[in-house]
Amino acid sequence: MNTDTFEPVIIGFTCNWCSYRAADLAGTARVKYPPNVRLIRMMCSGRLDPTFVLKAIAGGADGILITGCHPGECHYLEQNYKALRRFQLLRRTLAQMGIRPERLKLVWASAAEGVKLAEEITCFIEEIRALGPLDWPALTGERIPVASGFISAEEGGR
Secondary structure (H helix, E strand, C coil), X not given: CCCCCCCCCEEEEEECCCHHHHHHHHHHCCCCCCCCEEEEEECCHHHCCHHHHXXXXXXXXXXXXXXXXXXXXXXXXXXXXXXXHHHHHHHHHHHHCCCCHHHEEEEECCCCCHHHHHHHHHHHHHHXXXXXXXXXXXXXXXXXXXXXXXXXXXXXXX
8 A cells, every 4th residue: 555645543542531621622622633533532541451452453543542631630540650551561562463662652631732632643643654554464364473383363363
C-alpha cells in the first residue's frame, strides 16, 4: 500500500473526567483534528485492561492512543500511575511481538486542554502515517515464529 494514500486507524482510550472532556471541548471550540481516531470513553485510564490494546491491534488498528488526567490529578487518586505502568509494559510487550512500540502513545490532558489533545492526536496520526500500515503477521495470515516452531495466524488466535 502506498503510504501517500494510507490513512491509519487509531483507537483512543480516553479518561471520562479529563481527556474525553478535552476531546469534547476541542469539538465545541471547532478545533479540528483528523477523523482517523476512534475514541472510546473509559471512566479512568487506570481501568484500561492491556487486552483491550492487544484486541484493538488484532482488530486492525494501526496505532493506539491512551489518554488520561495529569499525574497527581486523577479523580481516582493514583489510577493514572497504574495506566503509566501498563503503558510501559505494553510497549515492551509490543516490541517482543514484533510491533514497533511507537504505535502506542500515552498523553496526559486535562478537561481544559482540548487544543493540546487535538494537536497530540494530529501529531500521532502523522507519526503512524510515517510508519505505514501495521503489517503484523497475525493480521496478514503469515506464519508467526514461536519458541516451538511456527504457527499460522489461525492457530495463534485460539
